[in-house]
Amino acid sequence: MAPSTSSTVTLNINGEKHTLSVDHRTTLLDALRERLDLTGTKKGCDQGQCGACTVLVDGRRTVSCLQLAVASQEREITTVEGLAEGERLHPVQRAFLDLDGFQCGYCTPGQICSAVAVIEEHAAGWPSAVTEDVRPEAGPPPLTPEEIRERMSGNLCRCGAYGQIVQAVARAAAAGTPTEGAAA
């Protein structure tokens, strides 16, 4: 008997469960795009080099081209389609739109998913390679443009909209911390 080359998986995407039979070779990215018609997640290189396929898996950034669909069960997956609440854009989406944080738009879903996680990682006190004081008691460093650039560097934008993206991430981060914003 030939070995089975497909399995039935249940993927939890944007709060919705999808049960489907997938080829074992199918990446999470292809499952989203080709099987579930969730084409907001982009395929820029299919090699984990560009970040266009970034989604959130259990709240953490993941390049979905390097994760197999069969390995994605029982995870909470959030794609760019799952960020807005109805007609109300996520603060990161709003900031990207208002500040023109993109040109062609193809890296944009990945940048936005990455930015959502960057803001959370930073708030949780995760240091980056450019953080000067990495002692746990130091708390989150200021989210400077340099910190944002470092943390967002897994997401390429060939159009070169980096400046506007950094501004958008900073604005969205500030919007998400009302106490700091009110004090400022």
Added chain:
Amino acid sequence: MTTATTGAATPTGVVGTAHTRVEGRDKVTGAARYAGEIPFAGLAHGWLVLSTVARGRILSVGTGPVLSMPGVLAVLHHGNAPRLTTDYVGMLGVPPDPTAAVFQDDRVPHAGWPVALVVAETPEQAREAAEALVVTYEREPHDIVFSDARPDTYPADGHLPALTEKGDMEAELAASAHVVDEEYTTPEEHHAMMEPHAATARWDGGRLDVVDSNQGTTWVADELVRMFSLDASAVRVRSEHVGGGFGSKRLRAHQVSAVMAATLLRRPVRVVLTRRQMFSLSGYRSPTTQRIRLGADPDGRLRALEHRSLNQTSTVWEFVEPSTGVARVLYDADAHRTENRVVRLDVPSPTWMRAPGEAPGSFAMEAALDELAEKCGLDPIELRLRNEPERGPVSGLEFAGRNLAACFREGARRFGWADRDPRPGVRREGRWLLGTGTAAASFPVGALPSTAAVTAEPDGTFTVRIAAADIGTGARTALTLVAADALRVPIVRVRVRIGDSDFGPAGIAGGSMGTRSWAWAVTAAAGELRERLAAGGTVPPEGITVRSDTTAALGALARKERHSYGAQFAEAAVDVTTGEVRVRRMLGVFAAGRIVNPLTARNQLVGGMTWGISMALHEEAVRDGASGGLYGGDLAGYHVASHADVPAIEADWVDDQDPDDPVGIKGIGEVGIVGAAAAVANAVWHATGVRHRCLPIRPDRVLRAGGPRV
């Protein structure tokens, strides 16, 4: 039936005001669908197979075992593919690149040449079968050595004459007080737009329907019509959202092979290039070797200017990287000579890439000018201002607005240039040496004949239809503003539809010509519609449509030197311990005609300058002599500037107009990269005292070059 209203008495005047992109919401929510994302029932997936040898003949294609693999539907190759017509000259005046005319014979002219297409039910099946396909070759020795010393280089015209020449070069050089005579090189560079080339082809009611990602639906449809010998009305190409182009997104192997497969299988077939395939199938900027000789009087006035450039092309297609174009526009001299040469190698075909010619040419010319300024003891801006020509140095034509000096003055003021100590290698901050540099930019202004249709709808809105392409430029939004002004209505009443060859012929998104070409057509149609509606009457249910065609207007345009200009400024920091170069800040001030949408225009100009940083410091595709292919032909091996590489960049503009354009537009897509790499290189010299004439300025080159402080 509705009474037509346009606000003839209250011009809205939205051109020149900032607007977010009309499709922006779709792009930030993931709703915008790109070419590979439109679903079709019964879709099959094609996967290209590329040659593993750099030169030779295909002996066999092992289709048998592959055809019996699960889900495989067909294997197309030179032995069974339909014959194509390739002996034509396309819309832009060039014959097709044979790389796109796939599977026509057994020749392999370079590594990564398309030799087969495997079609299967799913992408996974197609990919595995393509990787399993055994192709055998009769291998021939290949030659990929790019060198100015080769005997087989030759002058070539391309879009510009190969050679321009006046005066006695040797005599003027001999009479010059200061001479610069140097060679500059730039490496092979790739477009690397984020969205890979993708197309789905299908036959629909007797018509070929191709959903594609390209820089001009008219352009691609026209090529498919000719290549497949079809009736022009039988081909429709759509391209609504395009994930970047930069010159690469034209007719390529993916559309042609998809059409072949869809025709054979009678079902929709999608072919998407992989990132690695893009590095051999979608064009690139050739490496250049440039020699510049400048001779000047003691006061810096140029007596002699010679600019020679060599680029490589494939054995199957001649492409000229016209690097000497900048010298023909920016500077005059008593003896003035420019020449573009090419050499044919066993390499993939290069093509237009953002500021073709001007990008590498301006690096060499503007770096050489900086060297001359040093020799003359002059400020580099002053040297340029002293050499501002009154007429086109080669053409003798008058300039249609040349505000380069204004760009330098405004840029110098904002960058703080007046406080600059001209001495190199004297500013140190910890382990960093600091320096600043400047360079001039220019890029030709053009327009291509275009048609547009503007419809007054019965509900009081207006629909613009034009086969324009928005490859990230913001063209869709710009045209919305232009149409609103021409109709004198608020933008909320204007809907612009683009990216469909059925809308009628239009020019491409290329050569910085897109928005100018299309805005001209939209303005003409909208203006006439407004006049018609002003005459009164009602709008019938089908609306009132006015069509325009700019062919005659463009043909009547007076011959002038028409260009956008800019002054680039950069501050670089050089790490004396690692040789790393960091750009700390950059400013570009441009004279680029009337700016339609400052929000998107600034983004695009900054994007071009970002390319300049990337070109100066990072980008370099390296060919392996043994295989003829690239080392690391992907986004890990080929580094483009990332977030961490790019500082705050400012772009702004001075008042400028093209008086002969109905909207005043010139073009901004390319001028942002021109001169940008030179400004960085000049800043590195100012920091270290060492001239870097080979791009990119890698850490190992900085360390090896030494210098007083490194």
